[in-house]
Amino acid sequence: MNKIEISSIASEKEIQNRQKLLELMQKTPLPQNELVSNAALFLKRQELQKLLFFNDIYQKILDVHGVIVEFGTRWGQNLVTLSNLRGIYEPYNYNRKIIGFDTFEGFKNVSAFDGHDEKTKDGAFSVSNGYEEYLKELMAAHENESPLNHIKKHEIIKGDASLELKKYLEQNPQTMVAFAYFDFDIYKPTRDCLEMLLTHVTKGSIIGFDELNDPKFPGETIALNEILSLRNVAVKRSRFSGMQSYLIVE
Numbered sequence: 379m380n381k382i383e384i385s386s387i388a389s390e391k392e393i394q395n396r397q398k399l400l401e402l403m404q405k406t407p408l409p410q411n412e413l414v415s416n417a418a419l420f421l422k423r424q425e426l427q428k429l430l431f432f433n434d435i436y437q438k439i440l441d442v443h444g445v446i447v448e449f450g451t452r453w454g455q456n457l458v459t460l461s462n463l464r465g466i467y468e469p470y471n472y473n474r475k476i477i478g479f480d481t482f483e484g485f486k487n488v489s490a491f492d493g494h495d496e497k498t499k500d501g502a503f504s505v506s507n508g509y510e511e512y513l514k515e516l517m518a519a520h521e522n523e524s525p526l527n528h529i530k531k532h533e534i535i536k537g538d539a540s541l542e543l544k545k546y547l548e549q550n551p552q553t554m555v556a557f558a559y560f561d562f563d564i565y566k567p568t569r570d571c572l573e574m575l576l577t578h579v580t581k582g583s584i585i586g587f588d589e590l591n592d593p594k595f596p597g598e599t600i601a602l603n604e605i606l607s608l609r610n611v612a613v614k615r616s617r618f619s620g621m622q623s624y625l626i627v628e
């Protein structure tokens with residue numbers, strides 16, 4: 379039986395309970411053809427709150443023109459959520475492309491600003507080999523559940539985002555970003571991408587963060603402070619959790 383990945387703030391009881399949920403998932407009596415439509419059986423409160431956070435943010439960007447970008451997609455669950463929210467709220471907005479950046483090989487360019495946790499090192503949070511190809515198929519399959527699916531509205535970009543975003547913006551100088559979500563956890567790519575984004579957001583664009591004020595990953599806050607200065611921005615917290623936050627560009 380696989381051990382599940384546990385965040386370091388989980389209690390022993392929570393760890394055991396998550397192990398139990400994993401066991402229940404692995405020995406599910408559901409028939410294969412009912413698995414996908416019953417996936418919420420295994421959706422815990424902690425994952426549901428993230429869906430609610432994105433639902434909240436999505437409604438705030440409905441009148442903001444531009445694309446959605448996630449920095450640090452990993453397995454891609456946020457990209458899928460955002461794609462499905464697009465299908466619900468604005469199925470005919472073919473301009474609302476969703477773009478995900480990740481090395482798909484884990485952290486890249488961990489620096490002295492990223493704290494002392496022994497797990498914070500290059501290569502942490504890597505995914506299975508070739509996962510990006512699976513994610514592209516998954517995104518296409520979800521997009522197919524919504525109208526205008528003959529227009530591809532997602533892009534998965536593999537590599538060091540500090541370099542890849544630069545390339546993307548050079549090739550796509552028209553890019554306007556309505557919502558950017560930072561989930562690299564670490565300083566260097568967050569700082570680089572935040573800086574590049576500044577000339578591609580408009581008043582009303584939203585920039586979201588997964589690790590601000592997080593003692594385990596100080597680099598994200600340091601990057602924001604250096605690029606925008608904490609004193610000059612109003613950072614709102616997610617009403618659904620203790621971690622996600624966002625600011626609205628003024």
Ligand SMILES: C[S@@+](CC[C@H](N)C(=O)[O-])C[C@H]1O[C@@H](n2cnc3c(N)ncnc32)[C@H](O)[C@@H]1O
Pocket residue numbers: 449450451452453454455456479480481482483484485486487502503504537538539540561562563564567
């Ligand atoms: C915490 S994970 C993201 C989790 C994901 N957003 C989710 O909610 O499941 C951080 C991700 O940032 C990526 N990452 C870190 N440094 C990077 C870099 N320089 N360029 C691109 N991706 C990077 C890692 O590969 C990893 O997948």
